[in-house]
Amino acid sequence: MIDSIPLPACSVLLLAGGRGQRMGGQDKGLLEWRDQPLIAQAQQLTRALSDDLIISCNRNAERYAAYADRLVQDDSTDFPGPLAGIRAGLAVARHAYLLVLPCDAPLLDPSLLEALRRQAAASPERPVLVRQGQQWEPLLCLIPKSLLGALELAWQAGERSPRQVLLALGGVALECPADDPRLANLNTPALLEQSAKRDS
Numbered sequence: 707m708i709d710s711i712p713l714p715a716c717s718v719l720l721l722a723g724g725r726g727q728r729m730g731g732q733d734k735g736l737l738e739w740r741d742q743p744l745i746a747q748a749q750q751l752t753r754a755l756s757d758d759l760i761i762s763c764n765r766n767a768e769r770y771a772a773y774a775d776r777l778v779q780d781d782s783t784d785f786p787g788p789l790a791g792i793r794a795g796l797a798v799a800r801h802a803y804l805l806v807l808p809c810d811a812p813l814l815d816p817s818l819l820e821a822l823r824r825q826a827a828a829s830p831e832r833p834v835l836v837r838q839g840q841q842w843e844p845l846l847c848l849i850p851k852s853l854l855g856a857l858e859l860a861w862q863a864g865e866r867s868p869r870q871v872l873l874a875l876g877g878v879a880l881e882c883p884a885d886d887p888r889l890a891n892l893n894t895p896a897l898l899e900q901s902a903k904r905d906s
Contacts, residue, residue, distance in 0.1 A: 711827040716803040717758035719795035735809040747812040749773040762791030839884025844868035
């Protein structure tokens with residue numbers, strides 16, 4: 707049974723390296739929600755899971771450093787997308803798996819992360835991606851470090867879509883309901899404000 711399989715040790719990568727276009731150019735990981743930066747929420751959720759907590763950021767490194775064991779950044783300055791951050795995190799990860807989370811999904815909970823790890827334990831050497839109804843959520847995933855070489859080949863061939871790469875590498879789904887509130891992506895100022903009002 708899947709519940710009896712030991713959970714794999716993992717490094718954690720928090721993605722905070724985007725342009726923040728939907729946030730008016732603001733660094734969204736540093737925007738506040740429930741009186742804390744979004745990156746602090748993500749760090750608190752994942753800190754107990756790993757002694758290797760990595761943040762992908764391309765600016766404000768001095769502020770992000772307080773929440774991570776180490777930082778990575780894209781190897782180009784044109785913000786090529788989240789696959790660049792995943793690639794950088796996977797290259798330095800110290801454990802056999804890399805748990806990847808976006809910084810703007812503060813309603814994620816420990817049970818979802820445990821489910822990802824359990825699915826990975828049952829599907830060794832394959833990436834696990836959250837699927838919400840029929841929608842893949844490739845930035846919520848667990849990737850075996852052993853796939854670094856194959857991911858790098860896809861990158862060098864011009865692929866920039868995390869979903870396309872991870873599915874091509876044999877990705878399997880962790881199924882979640884289409885209306886799962888834990889997967890709310892608060893990636894605009896309006897969504898952050900609405901969520902804060904509901905919480906007050």
